[in-house]
Amino acid sequence: MSTPDPNIRLSNAQRESLIGLLHTATEEGRIDLDEFAERSKQVYEAKTYGDVERLLADLPEDDRALAVPKRPKTVADVPNLVPDPEHSRVRREGDWTVPARISVEPKHSPVTLDCRHADFAAGDIEIALDLYHSPFKLILPRNASAVDDGVRLQGGKVNNGCQQAAVGPRFHLTGRTHWGRITVRYERRFLWWRW
Known part of the structure; x- marks a missing residue:
């Protein structure tokens, strides 16, 4: 470069x-x-x-060289990601490609999507949620944002700390929760630790 x-x-x-x-x-x-x-x-x-x-x-x-994350050219090359575990734990992190649409339907299972080092298939990403007694966590890079207006709650709560408009990818959360908790946040830092 x-x-x-x-x-x-x-x-x-x-x-x-x-x-x-x-x-x-x-x-x-x-x-x-x-x-x-x-x-x-x-x-x-x-x-x-x-x-x-x-x-x-x-x-x-x-x-x-400045390592700015690359974006795939076409959405068609990226498969849909559908984690729907039962009584399990799902964590997606590291270098992975975030598809334009993600469906998450866990039952009694925590799901974490860590997008800090991911590539993005599109500028707008839809996450369709159907949480049943399951926490869902979305960790975003600093240039991304998230909108949760399309989430219907039946018990549980939404904690979205990434609503401000940003220049990077924008996540749209839709669906419903049955006593599920949704957390959207940026990377936390202390000295050289990141989580």
């Missing part, structure tokens, strides 16, 4: 990618925790790539 023009403004996804590179450098012992904290602060304050270029100058050349 070629080095971006130093005059181009950074996106939120690029800032998060740079923080990830600094985190990796910390884990490898290339920079210490104080340097990580100072450089991270400077990344969040930076406006253009030129503002952060010097923060990467002493890292190996492979780490300098």
